[in-house]
Amino acid sequence: MADTVVRTARKQAPAPGAPKGVGRLPRAAVHHPWWFALPAIVVFAGFFLVPNLLNFYYPFTNWSSYHSDIAFTGLDNFTTIADDGTLVRAIRTTLLYAFLAAAFQNGFGLVLALLLEDDTRFNRFFRAVFFLPVLISALATGYAFQALLDQDGAVNSVLGTDIPWLGSTTWTIVLVTLIHGWKWMGLSMLIYLAGLKGVPKDMLEAARMDGAGPWRTFWSVRWPMLAPAVTFNVTTALIGSMNTFDIVQATTGGGPAASTEVFNIYMFRIFGQGLYAQASAMSLVLFLVVVAVAIPLVVGLRRREQLL
Amino acid sequence: MWRYGRPGLVVLLAGLAVGVPLWLVLVTSAKPQAEAIKPNLDLPEQWQPGSNYADAVAQGEMLRGLLNSLLVVVPSVVLVLILGAGAAWVFARRKSKLVAAAYALCISGLLLPPAVITIVMELRQLGLANTRPGMIAVYTGMYLSTSIFFMTGFIRAIPMELEEAARIDGAKPFRIFARIVLPLLRPVIATATIMVMLYAWSDIFYAFFVLGGGERTTLPLNLYKVASAQLYLNNWHLVFAYVVVMSLPMVAVFLVGQRKIVSGITSGAVK
Numbered sequence: 001m002a003d004t005v006v007r008t009a010r011k012q013a014p015a016p017g018a019p020k021g022v023g024r025l026p027r028a029a030v031h032h033p034w035w036f037a038l039p040a041i042v043v044f045a046g047f048f049l050v051p052n053l054l055n056f057y058y059p060f061t062n063w064s065s066y067h068s069d070i071a072f073t074g075l076d077n078f079t080t081i082a083d084d085g086t087l088v089r090a091i092r093t094t095l096l097y098a099f100l101a102a103a104f105q106n107g108f109g110l111v112l113a114l115l116l117e118d119d120t121r122f123n124r125f126f127r128a129v130f131f132l133p134v135l136i137s138a139l140a141t142g143y144a145f146q147a148l149l150d151q152d153g154a155v156n157s158v159l160g161t162d163i164p165w166l167g168s169t170t171w172t173i174v175l176v177t178l179i180h181g182w183k184w185m186g187l188s189m190l191i192y193l194a195g196l197k198g199v200p201k202d203m204l205e206a207a208r209m210d211g212a213g214p215w216r217t218f219w220s221v222r223w224p225m226l227a228p229a230v231t232f233n234v235t236t237a238l239i240g241s242m243n244t245f246d247i248v249q250a251t252t253g254g255g256p257a258a259s260t261e262v263f264n265i266y267m268f269r270i271f272g273q274g275l276y277a278q279a280s281a282m283s284l285v286l287f288l289v290v291v292a293v294a295i296p297l298v299v300g301l302r303r304r305e306q307l308l
Numbered sequence: 309m310w311r312y313g314r315p316g317l318v319v320l321l322a323g324l325a326v327g328v329p330l331w332l333v334l335v336t337s338a339k340p341q342a343e344a345i346k347p348n349l350d351l352p353e354q355w356q357p358g359s360n361y362a363d364a365v366a367q368g369e370m371l372r373g374l375l376n377s378l379l380v381v382v383p384s385v386v387l388v389l390i391l392g393a394g395a396a397w398v399f400a401r402r403k404s405k406l407v408a409a410a411y412a413l414c415i416s417g418l419l420l421p422p423a424v425i426t427i428v429m430e431l432r433q434l435g436l437a438n439t440r441p442g443m444i445a446v447y448t449g450m451y452l453s454t455s456i457f458f459m460t461g462f463i464r465a466i467p468m469e470l471e472e473a474a475r476i477d478g479a480k481p482f483r484i485f486a487r488i489v490l491p492l493l494r495p496v497i498a499t500a501t502i503m504v505m506l507y508a509w510s511d512i513f514y515a516f517f518v519l520g521g522g523e524r525t526t527l528p529l530n531l532y533k534v535a536s537a538q539l540y541l542n543n544w545h546l547v548f549a550y551v552v553v554m555s556l557p558m559v560a561v562f563l564v565g566q567r568k569i570v571s572g573i574t575s576g577a578v579k
Contacts, residue, residue, distance in 0.1 A: 031471070032401040033481055040395035040452055041410060043387070047449030048417050051430050055423035063429070115318055122315060128566065129322045132330070135558040137510030139528050140551040143535055144329045147336065147347035147544055154332050157348040182325065190570060236418070243421050245513040246528075250535070264513060271425060271517065280425040287421055294419045 052287065059281035065274030077281035086258075086266060090282065091289060094242055094262045097177055098293075101241035104181025106233050109188025114218075116189070117196050127193070131186035141183045142250020149175065149251075166252055169259040176260055180247050184240075188233050195229030196222065231301040238297065242290055263289075337361070337548035344545040357549070364549040368534045373527040380440055380515075380526060381508045384447035388504050389497055391448070392455030397489055399456065400463035411460065417453030422446075424517050431518060443518045447508050455500040462496040463489065498568035502561060509558055527554050 059077050063070045081087040112130050116123040133141060148154045149165035156162060166172050199222055207217045245264040248254065254261035254269070261269075263286040271279040328349070336344050338357040364370060399411040427446055428437060436442030466489070474484050512528040519525060525533070531554060535547045562569070 028402045028404075031475065031481060031484075032398050034398060036394035036481070036485065037398040037410065040391035040456065041414065043391060043445065044414055044417065044449050044452045047427070047430075047445045048420075048422060048452075049413070051423040051427040052420065054426035054430060058426050058429060112321075115314060115321075123318075126318050126322055128562075129326055131562070132326055132559070134506065135562050136551070136555045137528055137531075137558075139510065139512055139531060139535075140333075140555060141329075143547055143551060144333050147332060147548075148329060150347065152346040154328075154348045157346065194570075239419050246510070249512075249532075267425065268513070268516065276425060276429070280423075283421075283423055283425045287423065290419065290421050298419075 055280060055284050055287060058277055059284045061277050063277040063280070065276065073277075077278045080278060081281060086261075087282075087285065089258065090261060090263050090266050091285070093173065093260065094286070094289065095293075097173060097180075097244060097248075097260070097262050098238050098242040100174060100177035101180040101184075101244070102234060102237035104178055105184045105188050105237045105241075106230075108181055108185035109233065110192050112185060112189040113192035113196060117193065127186075127189065130189055133183045134186040136183075138183060138246035139250050141179065142247045145179045146251050167256050169257050172252060172256060173260050176248055176251055177241075179251065180241060180244065183247065184237065188237065191229050191233050192226065195226045199225045227301075227305040231298075231305060234301060235294070235298060239290060239294055242286070242293070333548045333551055336544050337552050339545050341543060341545055345542045347544050360545045360549040361553065364534070364546045364553065367546065368530050368550050369525075370527070370530065370550065370553060373525060373530040376440075376524050377509065377526040377528075380443045380447070380519075380524075381505060383444045384451070384508050385501055385504050387444065387448045388451050388455045389500060392452050392500065393459055393490060393493060393497075394485070395452075396456050396459030396463055397485060400460045401468075411456075415453045415457045415460075417450060418457055422450050422514070424514060427514075428517050437518070438520055438522065438524065440524060443515065443524075446514055446518050447504075447511075450514070451504045451507060454503055458496050458500050458503075459493060462493060466492055495568045498565040502565060502569050505561060506558065 058070075060072060060074060061070045062073045062076070078087070081090075112127075116127050116130075136144075146153070146166070150156075151162065151164045151167070153165075155165065165175060203221055203225075204217060207221050212220065242262075243264065244262055245268065248260050248262055248265055249268070252260045254265040263282055267279045267282050267286075270282070332347060332349055335349065335351055336347050337360055338355050339352040339360075340354050340356050343352060343354070395414060399407060399414070431437040431439075431442045431446070434442075436445065470488055470492075471484050474488055479487070510528055511526075512532050515526050515529050519529070521529075521533075531547070531550050534543075534550055
């Protein structure tokens with residue numbers, strides 16, 4: 001839809017009142033001068049792009065709190081994290097975390113959006129209720145669930161059990177991603193609601209006239225029309241959760257036995273030990289993994305939008 | 309059947325999924341330590357919210373944290389909105405390969421992770437490490453992509469004729485931007501404000517690297533300290549008193565801007 005807007009805008013006739021006497025400057029340069037965008041570009045380049053470029057240099061040095069000057073050391077940092085097994089483990093853990101968290105967040109969000117689709121006062125109230133977790137900091141969310149899932153915690157006291165919920169090297173990561181999905185489901189819900197609002201009423205009417213039931217209407221009409229919302233939600237959820245930190249730190253701190261140690265937890269720990277270049281090496285790996293996931297994902301979802 | 313089943317299901321889900329954790333936080337924040345050691349859903353036998361909250365304020369250095377958070381988050385949000393709106397206006401209205409490239413670069417922050425370790429290195433070289441301006445610069449750089457993305461999509465849907473009418477009346481670009489574009493952006497500004505506030509208000513990861521410990525720690529860093537200090541390991545009552553106070557400003561901001569936030573998301577993200 002954005003594209004159509006661009007195209008129609010381009011076809012517009014030249015503004016009749018274009019100011020005179022501005023020489024041969026193109027109209028765009030007069031009406032929408034670059035210097036409106038310049039401050040943003042400078043700040044973004046200075047504090048986002050430049051650090052990311054530096055991140056292609058420092059991982060190959062011995063930068064740490066133990067050296068006064070920084071020297072080039074080649075691949076040492078990478079061989080260190082590859083040899084002690086943290087590299088492969090961190091990649092696997094982070095990818096697993098991202099896929100599970102995105103699945104839960106989107107699943108919960110879509111179900112909530114479908115349940116609360118109609119614009120009634122009742123629904124508006126409960127949309128706000130389900131949005132509440134988004135407003136509470138991830139760190140606080142983590143502590144609340146730690147209190148719930150602790151061996152001495154609320155869930156065990158309600159169920160009368162004694163299960164160490166956060167102590168399993170296999171299942172704890174699933175629980176933590178469930179918490180992640182819980183925290184962000186309200187945002188996905190809002191975006192799915194926005195997508196559902198964009199489904200033309202007469203289209204649903206026509207489907208009903210043709211005798212389609214709720215399931216059929218969902219799969220044949222609503223779901224295809226939701227494609228842009230799915231693209232946005234899945235992309236932001238997947239990429240966002242690869243950058244996760246607070247929930248994991250507050251619930252497990254990376255444990256048990258490093259089974260939930262995602263990239264950022266590792267960086268946090270290693271940076272705290274003063275091994276800056278090594279943490280930077282992990283940061284470069286995170287960057288490359290995100291790029292490797294993001295590009296095919298965005299391209300694939302966009303193509304899917306066209307097909308549907 | 310479904311007519312009554314649906315509201316019932318909604319209430320049940322809300323109670324279990326949102327009600328239970330919230331209830332746990334609230335009741336635990338009102339219990340004395342002995343009752344709070346094993347967190348459960350019971351009502352406090354002895355209510356002492358007042359002294360818990362007072363302790364959290366005193367031991368968690370909450371007022372200093374609040375001031376530090378405000379001094380970092382408010383300027384970041386303002387900068388993200390102003391710089392983002394200016395850039396979005398140019399990106400939405402001008403058409404050339406260069407503009408498309410600049411736009412793509414500026415929203416690359418939506419996908420790419422910030423290189424947090426080398427940010428620290430750069431800030432040290434600039435003399436901005438452990439300072440508020442450094443933190444503000446990092447947040448602004450990080451969240452500009454979000455605001456530019458939302459705002460560009462929004463401006464593209466605003467008819468050009470509005471600007472042209474003002475131009476015929478002799479208005480210069482700055483006047484058109486301030487008088488026509490900015491006021492129309494109100495819903496998307498609300499969305500961007502809450503998104504950036506959400507991230508920056510609760511961030512501890514970047515604050516840890518940029519601000520470290522010390523004098524300028526923000527609220528979440530203080531909460532982290534309170535919760536992880538060995539001394540307070542089982543002080544759930546203080547942790548949750550802290551959590552409640554820290555969450556209230558965000559809830560208030562949301563309640564005030566709720567309508568606009570929803571319409572901003574509708575028109576900005578889903579095209």
